[in-house]
Amino acid sequence: MSIDTGVPAHAPAHASAPEESRQWTARMRHAAESAFPPDQLLPDRQPAYMASWIYVFGVLTVVSLAWVIITGCILAIMGPSWWHVSSTGHFVNSLHLWSVEAFFFFMVIHLWGKFFMAAWRGNRRLTWATGVISFLVSVGAAFTGYLSQQNFDSQWISTQAKDGINSTGAGSVFNVLNFGQMLMWHIVLLPIGIAIIAGLHVLLVRRHGIVPPFAVGDDDAAAVTPATTTAPAGEPA
Amino acid sequence: MSDDTKKARRFKPDRDVKEWKGAYVPYDILKEAFVAFLAVAVLIVLLAVVFSSPDEPAITLKTWSAVDPVDFAQTAITELDGTSGTASYGPPYNSTPDSSQHIGFFEPEQWFGVHQPIDTAQDFVIGPLRTLPNTPVTQAAVSLYQNASGAQQNAWTTAYEKAVANATDVNGRLHVPAGRYGPVGIMVGSLTDMAQTGGLDGTLLSEGQFYNTNYTKPLLFLADGTYLADKADAQHLSGDQWGMMNETGNYPGQAWLWLYTMWYQVYPMNQSTNGDLEVWVIMMVLSIGLIFLPFIPILRSIPRWTRVYKLIWRRHYRELAGT
Numbered sequence: 001m002s003i004d005t006g007v008p009a010h011a012p013a014h015a016s017a018p019e020e021s022r023q024w025t026a027r028m029r030h031a032a033e034s035a036f037p038p039d040q041l042l043p044d045r046q047p048a049y050m051a052s053w054i055y056v057f058g059v060l061t062v063v064s065l066a067w068v069i070i071t072g073c074i075l076a077i078m079g080p081s082w083w084h085v086s087s088t089g090h091f092v093n094s095l096h097l098w099s100v101e102a103f104f105f106f107m108v109i110h111l112w113g114k115f116f117m118a119a120w121r122g123n124r125r126l127t128w129a130t131g132v133i134s135f136l137v138s139v140g141a142a143f144t145g146y147l148s149q150q151n152f153d154s155q156w157i158s159t160q161a162k163d164g165i166n167s168t169g170a171g172s173v174f175n176v177l178n179f180g181q182m183l184m185w186h187i188v189l190l191p192i193g194i195a196i197i198a199g200l201h202v203l204l205v206r207r208h209g210i211v212p213p214f215a216v217g218d219d220d221a222a223a224v225t226p227a228t229t230t231a232p233a234g235e236p237a
Numbered sequence: 238m239s240d241d242t243k244k245a246r247r248f249k250p251d252r253d254v255k256e257w258k259g260a261y262v263p264y265d266i267l268k269e270a271f272v273a274f275l276a277v278a279v280l281i282v283l284l285a286v287v288f289s290s291p292d293e294p295a296i297t298l299k300t301w302s303a304v305d306p307v308d309f310a311q312t313a314i315t316e317l318d319g320t321s322g323t324a325s326y327g328p329p330y331n332s333t334p335d336s337s338q339h340i341g342f343f344e345p346e347q348w349f350g351v352h353q354p355i356d357t358a359q360d361f362v363i364g365p366l367r368t369l370p371n372t373p374v375t376q377a378a379v380s381l382y383q384n385a386s387g388a389q390q391n392a393w394t395t396a397y398e399k400a401v402a403n404a405t406d407v408n409g410r411l412h413v414p415a416g417r418y419g420p421v422g423i424m425v426g427s428l429t430d431m432a433q434t435g436g437l438d439g440t441l442l443s444e445g446q447f448y449n450t451n452y453t454k455p456l457l458f459l460a461d462g463t464y465l466a467d468k469a470d471a472q473h474l475s476g477d478q479w480g481m482m483n484e485t486g487n488y489p490g491q492a493w494l495w496l497y498t499m500w501y502q503v504y505p506m507n508q509s510t511n512g513d514l515e516v517w518v519i520m521m522v523l524s525i526g527l528i529f530l531p532f533i534p535i536l537r538s539i540p541r542w543t544r545v546y547k548l549i550w551r552r553h554y555r556e557l558a559g560t
Binding site for chain 2: 042043044045046047048049050051052054056059060062063064066067083084090091093094095096097098099101102104108113115116117118120121122125128129132133136139142143146149150151152153154155156157158159160161163164165166167168169170171172173175177178179180181183211212213214215216
């Protein structure tokens with residue numbers, strides 16, 4: 001009696017035939033394997049210069065975002081009015097608020113730290129750009145959260161913010177006085193945007209590694225080729 | 238020119254790095270993330286237990302008209318005669334001439350046009366009054382007003398505005414001195430009564446269907462009065478108090494909006510009729526500049542010049558100095 005192992009007997013481990021190597025699926029897998037080898041995606045060693053507390057703020061930002069999402073999902077499960085009428089709901093809302101505050105606190109320190117490291121050096125400009133865009137999209141997500149609270153703060157912030165947004169013309173499609181629209185932006189569109197951009201940011205960090213310190217005498221310019229300007233990520237060769 | 242020469246480029250310390258050939262140390266990324274996850278959990282639970290979160294109840298038109306019927310009536314007449322903030326706002330609510338903010342020819346508010354059309358007289362006053370059942374006197378007053386000439390309507394509303402400026406609140410009831418304001422007194426009085434019963438909240442929210450989530454009309458009506466602004470001022474939320482980056486109570490609010498809010502405090506934005514657009518243009522330029530900072534000469538050199546990195550990597554440089 002044969003046992004079904006879940007792997008077809010005729011299936012090779014990797015597509016290798018010419019016709020298979022032209023597959024979109026095979027090409028994507030090869031590209032992903034090339035860009036993110038496992039020991040680079042989840043490294044167990046890092047360059048020795050990474051001995052500073054400033055590096056903690058990146059991971060603190062990510063885990064704070066995780067708590068923002070977890071507490072936000074609980075609020076979403078129970079609906080937008082729950083936290084106004086339930087002490088448990090109010091506590092979850094408090095967790096959501098403080099996780100957002102922690103998220104921004106850690107993210108801003110992370111951003112300033114990366115600025116003073118000039119962390120865009122060595123082909124890391126896209127890593128920097130995605131980090132900044134993550135911050136800007138997060139500002140939008142937090143802002144729509146304040147508009148979705150259904151309380152006095154929402155009333156005041158929306159009636160004040162409308163003038164700025166309307167002045168840009170964006171008010172024609174982004175109506176901050178429309179609770180339903182703002183709630184959708186807050187719990188669907190902007191979180192998707194953050195997840196995509198922050199996810200890309202983290203992948204780029206893993207792809208290019210942590211930026212090395214300025215070399216002593218970096219002001220002494222020397223001709224180098226682009227191929228040698230990027231530090232290896234994670235493991236040494 | 239050879240390929241090698243083409244590929245070579247001048248090393249720029251603010252753009253390039255030299256390959257790291259130093260030591261590597263063990264690093265458990267998942268363990269660090271897990272510990273951080275727990276640490277943040279403890280932090281936010283402590284903050285939530287100690288500080289909770291603000292939830293100041295929303296103001297309703299019912300509350301406003303009951304607590305301050307004079308302010309409500311003074312606002313209602315400006316909605317009827319088209320002099321309120323909303324009535325003269327321009328896009329995206331209406332097409333009031335010369336109302337859009339602009340910087341020279343740059344006038345995006347005008348370019349995008351009206352997308353949430355609001356006729357304050359019809360939407361905030363006449364329309365809601367027409368929904369009142371069994372009110373023949375009020376309906377007759379509305380009809381009289383609608384059938385009058387523009388000049389006559391203007392004369393009535395002007396007279397009422399003068400009279401309501403001296404109105405009084407007697408136990409929650411609106412008392413307006415007598416005047417030659419025709420049907421307008423009955424109309425505004427009925428609207429105030431309607432608001433005090435809570436009927437106006439529902440009528441302004443209604444979009445002709447059972448479920449509604451768009452609060453544009455009731456919020457604009459509220460914002461045209463002084464009651465909402467006075468409450469906000471008492472909660473240190475006014476524009477000159479760094480406005481909407483704060484929230485009710487002693488909470489940090491949206492502290493990350495400090496730069497955006499700061500521009501509203503400084504000249505010329507704090508006195509400009511185009512201040513909102515000017516602040517937004519500044520913030521757009523700064524935001525785009527931050528994204529593309531690695532490409533901007535001088536700015537991208539600031540980290541190297543300030544040498545804060547020496548503090549960040551002090552152990553690295555200390556070890557280098559020791560070797």
